[in-house]
Amino acid sequence: xxxxxxxxxxxxxxxxxxxxxxxxxxxxxxxxxxxxxxxxxxxxxxxxxxxxxxxxxxxxxxxxxxxxxxxxxxxxxxxxxxxxxxxxxxxxxxxxxxxxxxxxxxxxxxxx
Amino acid sequence: xxxxxxxxxxxxxxxxxxxxxxxxxxxxxxxxxxxxxxxxxxxxxxxxxxxxxxxxxxxxxxxxxxxxxxxxxxxxxxxxxxxxxxxxxxxxxxxxxxxxxxxxxxxxxxxxx
Numbered sequence: 001x002x003x004x005x006x007x008x009x010x011x012x013x014x015x016x017x018x019x020x021x022x023x024x025x026x027x028x029x030x031x032x033x034x035x036x037x038x039x040x041x042x043x044x045x046x047x048x049x050x051x052x053x054x055x056x057x058x059x060x061x062x063x064x065x066x067x068x069x070x071x072x073x074x075x076x077x078x079x080x081x082x083x084x085x086x087x088x089x090x091x092x093x094x095x096x097x098x099x100x101x102x103x104x105x106x107x108x109x110x111x112x
Numbered sequence: 113x114x115x116x117x118x119x120x121x122x123x124x125x126x127x128x129x130x131x132x133x134x135x136x137x138x139x140x141x142x143x144x145x146x147x148x149x150x151x152x153x154x155x156x157x158x159x160x161x162x163x164x165x166x167x168x169x170x171x172x173x174x175x176x177x178x179x180x181x182x183x184x185x186x187x188x189x190x191x192x193x194x195x196x197x198x199x200x201x202x203x204x205x206x207x208x209x210x211x212x213x214x215x216x217x218x219x220x221x222x223x224x225x
C-alpha cells in the first residue's frame with residue numbers, strides 16, 4: 001500500500017531564506033508526483049507536476065525534484081516571502097491503482 | 113479559462129439528512145475525482161469518474177455515492193449524514209486522468225450538527 005510522508009510537519013523561517021520541503025513515498029510504481037499549496041479553508045493550488053520519467057521541474061522560485069528509485073521528492077523554495085505561508089502538500093499518482101495519494105502536508109510560516 | 117467550480121461553498125445539515133454536492137470541471141476535462149479532507153485524516157480519496165463511469169473507488173461506506181453526467185459535471189451524494197462526515201469536500205478535474213495534472217476546486221465545507 002502506497003504511503004506518502006512529508007517532513008517536517010511545520011516550518012517557520014524568516015523572510016528571504018531558501019528552504020526545502022521533503023516528501024517520501026513507499027512504492028516507486030507511480031505515474032507522477034504533484035506538489036500543491038493550500039491556504040487555510042481553501043482548495044488546493046497545483047504548483048508543479050513531475051512525471052515519473054522526469055527528474056525535476058521548475059516554476060519561478062520553485063523547483064521540485066524526483067528520485068523515483070529512492071522514493072523521494074523535494075520542493076525547493078528560493079528567497080521565501082510572507083506570501084509563501086501556506087500548507088504544502090505532496091501527492092503521488094499510484095501506478096497500481098491510479099489514485100492520487102497525499103501526504104499530511106508541511107505548514108510553512110514565513111515571518112517578515 | 114474557468115477553473116473547477118464547486119457548489120455550494122458551505123453547507124450545514126442535520127444528522128440523518130442527505131446532501132448533494134456539485135462539481136463542474138475545467139472545460140474539456142473528462143476526469144473528476146472527489147476527496148474528503150479532515151484535520152485528523154488529511155486528504156482521502158473518495159472516487160473518480162471518467163466519461164460517466166466510476167473508474168476508481170476509495171474505502172468509504174456505501175452512504176457516499178457519486179455520478180458524472182455527459183457534460184462531465186459530477187455530483188456527490190452522502191446519505192444518512194453522521195457527525196463524522198463534517199469535512200471539506202474537494203473535487204479535482206484532469207484532462208484524461210492518471211498521467212495528467214489534477215486541478216482542484218475551492219471545496220464545499222460540510223458541517224453536520
